Amino acid sequence: MNSVILSKNYIEPPFCEREILRYAGCKSVDAELSALLKLCIKEANGKFDYKVCYREFHISLDGDVCDFGAFRLKSEKLAANLSHCKRVIIFAATVGVEIDRLIAKYGRLSPSKALMFQAIGAERIEALCDTFCDDISSEMNVALKPRFSPGYGDLPLDSQNAIFSVLDCGKRIGLSLNDSLLMSPSKSVTAFAGISDIEEKHTTNKCGACNQKDCAFRGAL
Amino acid sequence: MTFQEYLKNNNVYLDGGMGTLLQEQGLRPGEYPERWNISHSDIITKIHKDYFDAGSNVVCTNTFGANALKFSDDELDEIIKAAVANAKAAKEQSISAKEKFIALDIGPSGKLLKPLGDLDFEDAVGVFAKTVSLGVKYGVDLILIETMNDSYETKAALLAAKENSELPVIVSNAYGEDGKLMTGATPSAMVAMIEGMGADALGANCSLGPEQLRGVAEELLENASIPVIMKPNAGLPKSVNGKTVFDVTAEEFSDEVASLMKKGVRVAGGCCGTTPEYIKALAVKTADFAAVPVEPKNITVVSSYTHAIKFDEPILIGERINPTGKKRFKQALIENDIDYILSEGVRQQEKGVHILDVNVGLPDIDEPKMLKTAVCELQAIIDLPLQIDTSDTAAMETALRRYNGKAMINSVNGKQESMDAVFPLVKKYGGLVVALTLDESGIPETAEGRFKIAEKILANAAKYGIDKKDIIFDTLAMTVSADNTAAVATLKALRQIKTELGCHTSLGVSNVSFGLPNRDAINGIFFALALENGLSAAIMNPFSQDMMKTYYAYKALKGLDENCAAYIGAAESFTTVAAAVVPETKKTAEEFSSELQRAVIKGFKEKSGELTKALLASVPPLEIVNNEIIPALNIVGNGFENKTVYLPQLLMSAEAAKSAFEVIKSFMAGGEKADGKGVFVIATVYGDIHDIGKNIVKLLLENYGFDVVDLGKDVPPEAIAEKVVELHAPLAGLSALMTTTVPAMEETIKQLREKAPWCKVVVGGAVLTQEYADKIGADKYAKDAMECVRYAETVTQRG
Known part of the structure; x- marks a missing residue:
């Protein structure tokens, strides 16, 4: 398999205040909190750069071993996620470094804002991934499985190394992998999105696939 | 002929893409192309030869990712040896009659530098230094640093090249569609830094096709006094039947690059998707193009990691990061309270200064260490250029080395000793240096005396190859209360230096009013007079209304403020501040x-x-x-x-x-200190760079009266243990976000138990649980910041 690494840039997806508040750990909102949120959105606005690079791979499954040609990964959960798939999109997405700078700045000056910017960044990168998956799904006219990232379920974080080795993330979207296996810029995602052979629309509810039922950030199912 | 000699009078053709050609030859996804220098030397040599034959003057070794982060020292040596040999073989075999050179190709390390990523600046310099030294060892003609999308990494690579070779170095960055580097730098900012450090050419490659890079090329040409490089992609990659196809043809590519060469681009080639066909088309089309001479631009400029500040309009340099006469600031320095320094920086930025002066000199303080910390921490959160203000040249060098951009330096003076110490640093790291018009005999009373010193300083700078555009003269504002001709002499010297030497000037304005009441009134008017006499920059207090009024009014009156918009915007804030100082005496x-x-x-x-x-x-x-x-x-x-x-x-x-x-x-401040509840040492553990949680805990602990000593993030176990022992701290708090760094937490606790058995250890962070905390032997797991405060209170009450 010698497929092509492609890149896409997106315009800003609309902000979802409800999601941001969920990431900030707030179940309700008062006037001061709402003002803080709006202030932070205003400051962050225009500082994002929505980029994705991706590549299509063939996949064959053998029990819990997923073989992508260029590399193999052993994960029961990923295998289950990719069942019925013969092809998969491996992608890396980032919203750029400026949000990290805002988080760092306010981490020193105003942790409440830093927390809000964290939440905004989380909402932004998820919105970008949703936009990308919708876009690819309609461009290729296929259904995509819910995206699955290193660290989900039993897929170890070191599968990041494999993803980075085939995507040229640094050159394409300015994304790099740290020794800790987390990424810089921090508001970035790598994931597998299986191309489903059976009629099954991908869902934006990432939490549905997760076993951590008591998670504070769990979205409404 | 050397590369530098050839570059002087000729257009230089680089080669084109390598990666896409190797993929066509069977390079698999995830396979390192650099290993092909050894395993497929015939293919690599053939590609190099095809480029030479197509008209390239320079081929770049297949070493884009050949660095010590990816390969062991032995393999790296083998790879670079083979890569240079392949290029040399191609040079021998080529039928081209052109001048031919071999460039050691250096791409990004693959890691983002701190503070955004996890690679330390000096480690990056070390990584590039290894590659450079091997290139020198195996005999390349020049070094090409390319595809850098971060200003700081560009600096690390360029510094490594300069420190480890005498070879010419050319530097090319990858700009995005917004015309900036991924980490935010504009082309003019890159010109300021790269040119300041003494590169032989600079430019842009990769990311985009030639048409989309036109804006970047124009900005580079407008600002650079060294040759400009353009090495664009063949447009954007597309997938056609599982193969990569680029959307700009050789014909279109060569047309567009040729038109950039007409505008002044002197070093041209191609990046991803270009082939020998593209280079040939370009070389043929431009064969009779005369090399456009590179004109010196004479731009006085400093830069940060995002933008350049040119001295073509009055510049405000915020003076508040300085302990002189400020008790609260001194206290912050002694307590290593970096947050206070940062907030002083941010507040000045909000007031509209263009540059921040950074002075952290105090007796009994390790100034090199403190200045380096201050510069790094300021650059992590503030994108203004900095003025490194110190009389300690060791501190100056440490700070300049770490500075991301082209700094302003404060200062050098006419004493031989000062010039001998400071000019080599300006030459090596780049910078715009403030030159004080005083020398061994002191400060001349007359303008003529100061002018003479300025001339002497310029002559000395020239010996080091430092141009007068990089010297900014401070004619020294003296106190008018001591000598009522003092201001006149300063102003006269300003005017003379500006008109006769054509140099920029700066002043620490407020000195003039020392010893007088209502100093701001004098300062504001003196500032206006100085501006009218040719002052380029003022080191000043942006919280002084009189100074800010002068600044905005002057710009409005001199036609430097379209529609007086800036003045009107600022005038609003003048009234708000005025209202705020009205005392509210009526309330009880x-x-x-x-x-x-x-x-x-x-x-x-x-x-x-x-x-x-x-x-x-x-x-x-x-x-x-x-x-x-x-x-x-x-x-x-x-x-x-x-x-x-x-x-x-x-x-x-x-x-x-x-x-x-x-x-x-x-x-x-300066008076008695309230009794704290005890010292609480906190840190994010080694390997972890997440500090929001830790900062939250710190904030709340401080609120509740604890003396918090914050060691920051990514802190080695020994450092935490040492601090706890030194302060005999009753409490230590450790934070970790990731499972991968919990072992570092465990090791820290182990060391604390050995060296500081009295200390209670509380842990927290996203991945921690009670179970984990028990396993690694913590005294307490706090699920959130409040719980940490509550626990700390029980410990100090017991104690």
Whole structure:
């Protein structure tokens, strides 16, 4: 398999205040909190750069071993996620470094804002991934499985190394992998999105696939 | 002929893409192309030869990712040896009659540098140094640093090249569609830094096709006094039947690059998707193009990691990061309170200064260490260029080395000793240096005397190859109360240097009013006079209304402010500030106090500070803390524990309380210190760079009266243990976000148990659980910041 690494840039997806508040750990909102949120959105606005690079791979499954040609990964959960798939999109997405700078700045000056910017960044990168998956799904006219990232379920974080080795993330979207296996810029995602052979629309509810039922950030199912 | 000689009078053709050609030859996804230098040397040599034959003057070795982060030292040596041999073989075999050179190709390390990523600047320099040394060892003609999308990494690579070779170095960056590097630098910012460090050419490659890079090329040409490189992609990659196809043809590519060469681009080639066919088309099309001469631009400029500041309009340099005469600032330096320094920086930025002066000199302080820390921390959160202000040349060098961009340097003077120490640093790291017109015989009283010193300084700088555009003269504002001709002499010298030497000037304006009442009035007018006499930059206090009024009014009056928009914008703030200083004498202390509680609970930061200030007139500081701030915090803290208040709200209150505490701290600075509850050392553990949680805990602990010593993030176990021992701290707090760094936490606890058995250790962070905390031997797992505070209180009460 010698497929092509492609890149896409997106315009800003609309902000979802409800999601941001969920990431900030707030179940309700008062006037001061709402003002803080709006202030932070205003400051962050225009500082994002929505980029994705991706590549299509063939996949064959053998029990819990997923073989992508260029590399193999052993994960029961990923295998289950990719069942019925013969092809998969491996992608890396980032919203750029400026949000990290805002988080760092306010981490020193105003942790409440830093927390809000964290939440905004989380909402932004998820919105970008949703936009990308919708876009690819309609461009290729296929259904995509819910995206699955290193660290989900039993897929170890070191599968990041494999993803980075085939995507040229640094050159394409300015994304790099740290020794800790987390990424810089921090508001970035790598994931597998299986191309489903059976009629099954991908869902934006990432939490549905997760076993951590008591998670504070769990979205409404 | 050497590369530099050839570059002087000729257009230089680089080669084109390598990666796409190797993929066609069977390079698999994930396979390192650099290994092909050894395993497929015939293919690599053939590609190089095809480029030489097509008309390239320079081929770049297949070493884009050949660095010590990816390969062992032995393999790296083998790879670079083979890569240079392949290029040399191609040079031998080529039928082209052109001048031919071999460039050691250096691409990005693959890691992002701190503070955004996890690679330390000096480690990056070390990584590039290895590659450079091997290139030199195996005999390349020049070094090409390319595809760098970060200003700091560009600096690390360029510094490594300069420190480890005598070869020509050309530097090319990858700009995005917004015309900036991924980490934000504009082309003019890159010109300022790269040219300042002495590269032989600079430019752009990769990311985009030639048409989309036109804007970048124009900005580079407008600013650079060295040749400009353009090495674009063949447009954007597309997938056609599983193969990569680029959307710009050789014909279109060569047309567009040729037109860039007409505009002045002197070094041209191709990046991803271009092939020998593209280079051939370009070389043929431009064969009779005369090389456009590279004109010196004479632009006085400094830069940060995002933008350049040109001295073509009055420049404000904020002077507040300086301990001279500031008790609160001195205290911050002694306590290593970096947050205070940062907030001084941010406040000045908000006032509209263009550059921040950074002076952290105090007796008994390790100035090189402190200055380096201050520069790095400021650059992590503020994108303004900095003026490194120190008389300690060791500190100056440490700071300049770490500085991301082209710094302003304060200062050199006419003493031989000063020039001998400072000019080599300016030459090596780049910079715009403030030159004080004084020398071994002191400060001349007359303008003529100062002018003569300026001439002497310029002559000495020239010996080091430092151009006069990189010297900015300070004719020294002396106190007019001591000598009433002092201001006149300063102004006269300013004018003379500006008109006769054509140099820029700066002044520490406020010295002029020393010893006089209402100093701002004198300062404001003196500033206006200085501007009219040719002052380019003022080191000044941006919180002085008179200074800011002069600045905005001057620009409006001199036609430097279209529609007076900046003046009108600023004038609004003049009135607000004026209103705010009207004393609110009618309210009683009681009214203030209930208002203060409410302000803290609601999280009104500024109001909490203002109310505290008003209260301090009649209420002792400790009473305000115990009767107002702490009860308010308790109300919010209890609400958080009962889940009626959420974390952001808790933090807003904590910040409001902090602003109240800050007022109290300033009020008491230099005087007696309130008794703290004890020292609490906190850190994010080694390997972990996440510090929001730790910062939240710090904020709340400080609110509750603990002396928090924050060691920052990514802190080695030994450093934490040492600090705890040194301070005999009863408490240490460790934070970790990732499972991968929990072992570092465990090791830290182990060391603390050995060296500081008295110390209680509390842990927290996203991945921690009670179970984990027990396993690694912590005294306490705190699920959130409030729980940490509550625990700390029980420990200190016991103690």
